[in-house]
Amino acid sequence: MAHGSPVPLTAVLIGLDSAEFEAISGWPFADPFVKRLLQEDIPQRVQFGNCKIWTYRDENCSLVGFGTLDVCSDCRDFSGGYPHPYIPLLAINPTIKSRGYGTSIVRHLIDEAALLALRGLCHDVLFLDVYTTSEKAVRVYAECGFAAISPEPILDPQEGGKTYIVMAKRISIAS
Amino acid sequence: MLTFDLADVRRFTADLDARMDRCDNGEGMECANLDGTLRHYAVVCCEFCERVRQWGRAIFYGQAAFDPEVENLWLDEGVELYRRASGLWEYRQELEGECFVVQNGAALGSALWRLELLLTSWVTPKLTIAPLARHGVALTPAATEEVQKRVDALPPLPGNWQPTDPRQRTLFKKLQNRRSP
Numbered sequence: 001m002a003h004g005s006p007v008p009l010t011a012v013l014i015g016l017d018s019a020e021f022e023a024i025s026g027w028p029f030a031d032p033f034v035k036r037l038l039q040e041d042i043p044q045r046v047q048f049g050n051c052k053i054w055t056y057r058d059e060n061c062s063l064v065g066f067g068t069l070d071v072c073s074d075c076r077d078f079s080g081g082y083p084h085p086y087i088p089l090l091a092i093n094p095t096i097k098s099r100g101y102g103t104s105i106v107r108h109l110i111d112e113a114a115l116l117a118l119r120g121l122c123h124d125v126l127f128l129d130v131y132t133t134s135e136k137a138v139r140v141y142a143e144c145g146f147a148a149i150s151p152e153p154i155l156d157p158q159e160g161g162k163t164y165i166v167m168a169k170r171i172s173i174a175s
Numbered sequence: 176m177l178t179f180d181l182a183d184v185r186r187f188t189a190d191l192d193a194r195m196d197r198c199d200n201g202e203g204m205e206c207a208n209l210d211g212t213l214r215h216y217a218v219v220c221c222e223f224c225e226r227v228r229q230w231g232r233a234i235f236y237g238q239a240a241f242d243p244e245v246e247n248l249w250l251d252e253g254v255e256l257y258r259r260a261s262g263l264w265e266y267r268q269e270l271e272g273e274c275f276v277v278q279n280g281a282a283l284g285s286a287l288w289r290l291e292l293l294l295t296s297w298v299t300p301k302l303t304i305a306p307l308a309r310h311g312v313a314l315t316p317a318a319t320e321e322v323q324k325r326v327d328a329l330p331p332l333p334g335n336w337q338p339t340d341p342r343q344r345t346l347f348k349k350l351q352n353r354r355s356p
Contacts, residue, residue, distance in 0.1 A: 011340055016296050036304055041235075047298040048231030074308050077319065078326045088305060111338035118350055125326055129307035149325040151318050156306040164306045166322075170329035173336050 006104035009056040009064065016043050020055045024066045029094050031134075033159070037089045045070050045088055052112075056105055065092040067105040069112055075127045075166070078149070084123035085113035085171070102137070106144045114171040124172035131156075132163045145169050179230045179239045181248070187226060188252040191219055195259055213267060213279035216260045220286035223256055224293050234300035236308060241300060253294050260287055 014020045029035050045051035051070040058064050067090035071083050090105050092098045110126060117124040128146065130137050132153050146167040153163035177183075198206040198215045206212040227249050233239035264287055267280050303309055312322060338344050 006339065008339075011342075016298075033304070040301065041303050041305055041308075043296075043298045044231060044235050044300055044303070047293065047296065048228045048235060048300065072308075075312065077312065078322060108340055108343075111340060111343050114332060114336070115338065115343055115346055115350070118347075124331075125329060127307075129305065131306075147325065147329060149322050150312055150314075151321050154306070154310065154312070156310065158304075158309065159306065166307060166312055168326055168329060170331050172331045174331040174334040 006107050007058070007100045009058060009101065009104045009108070010061075011054045011056055011067075011108050014053050014055050014066075016046055016053075020063065020066075021053065023063060024055065024091075024093075027091070027094055029091065033131075034089065034091050038091070041088060042068055045072070050083075051088065054105075054108065054112075056101065056108070058101075062096070063093060064096060064098075064101045065105050066090065067109045069109050071116065071122045075125075075168075078127075078168075079123035079125055082123040085116055085126045087126065087128040102140045103144060106140060110144060110169065110171060114173070117171050118173070124170055126169045126171050127166060128168075129164050129166050131159070132165060138165070138167075141167050177229060177233075179233055179242075179245060181242060181244050184230070184245050184248050188248060191223060191252065191256065194219060195256070199259075209267065209270070210279050212263065213283045216263055217279060217282040217286040220256060220260055220283070220290045223253065224286075224289050227253070227293060231298070231300040235303050237302050246299060250294075250297070253290065257287070257290055257294060260290070 012020070025035075025039055027035075042051060042053065045068070046053065049070050049072055051068055053066060053068050055063055056065045056067065068088045070086045070088055072086050073079075073081075073083055074086055075084055076082070087106075087109055090102070090109065092101050092105075113122070113126045116122050126146075128141065130141065132138065146169045148165045149168045150166040153165050156162050156164055194215070197203060198212055201207070204211075206215050230239070230245070230249065234241050260283065264280075264283055267283070312319075314322060338347055
């Protein structure tokens with residue numbers, strides 16, 4: 001994963017009925033959980049919640065990844081009961097060689113969440129959860145300033161005993 | 176607290192039907208004229224969409240069980256509501272431009288658009304597969320305190336933070352201009 005300046009990508013907001021959503025749903029992800037999350041959870045978060053989906057294109061206009069951002073209450077115990085931004089899922093096109101796209105996508109989502117918080121539309125802490133087996137993703141999030149807030153990995157009995165951590169980042173601007 | 180068993184949803188949809196019938200029959204003052212009727216249907220469409228969203232979220236987060244009969248009831252009601260509201264919308268379009276502008280036309284248009292999106296991209300709700308949404312942070316009181324401490328200690332973005340995306344930068348500048356005295 002590249003350090004330093006993020007790779008410039010063009011973000012486009014998409015809908016569930018778009019050709020782009022169909023395209024990303026067909027990507028051959030190595031981890032089947034990503035596909036399930038994209039096909040089962042994301043449409044529900046869009047329809048029943050406040051989730052938005054962006055696709056990202058590089059300078060050659062190639063579709064290199066997607067990111068999602070919801071405003072929900074999954075971590076309301078730690079947001080004073082207020083709705084807060086949450087990243088349900090992001091992924092890089094598995095058929096291409098990543099050049100630091102993950103960092104660029106995470107930064108775009110952080111900026112989007114920061115603007116929501118600045119407008120008073122949500123709490124100023126952005127949350128996400130990630131399986132500890134996704135070491136690369138955990139590293140990218142940490143590089144983008146996310147900190148693990150769960151004291152230790154939490155067991156998920158429904159996913160074959162995998163463990164996950166909850167990470168968070170404050171998105172208000174220092175005065 | 177809202178529940179979504181069949182009887183509750185039946186009561187909710189029956190109430191919507193009764194309100195639409197009363198409106199169509201011109202009962203009461205609410206639908207005394209076309210503008211009032213448009214407003215009334217806009218409110219009914221919004222209430223319907225919001226209740227379906229609440230139902231979907233309740234199932235997604237494991238707070239309610241999925242019942243296919245309830246789903247059918249929502250779909251039937253949504254289709255009927257769309258039929259009646261879009262008929263009214265078309266009638267309003269025929270009148271508008273001829274001699275007057277109806278104030279609440281835009282409100283119904285927007286509500287109808289939301290309803291159409293909900294129905295055409297219908298998603299059958301099911302329990303989330305994401306661990307956090309299913310289990311939460313699932314902690315002991317001591318660990319909860321520790322998490323809160325960690326959240327409170329998170330540093331803010333630097334004072335010179337700026338988004339990189341051009342659309343975000345434009346919005347940020349607008350927000351800054353609004354805030355500056």
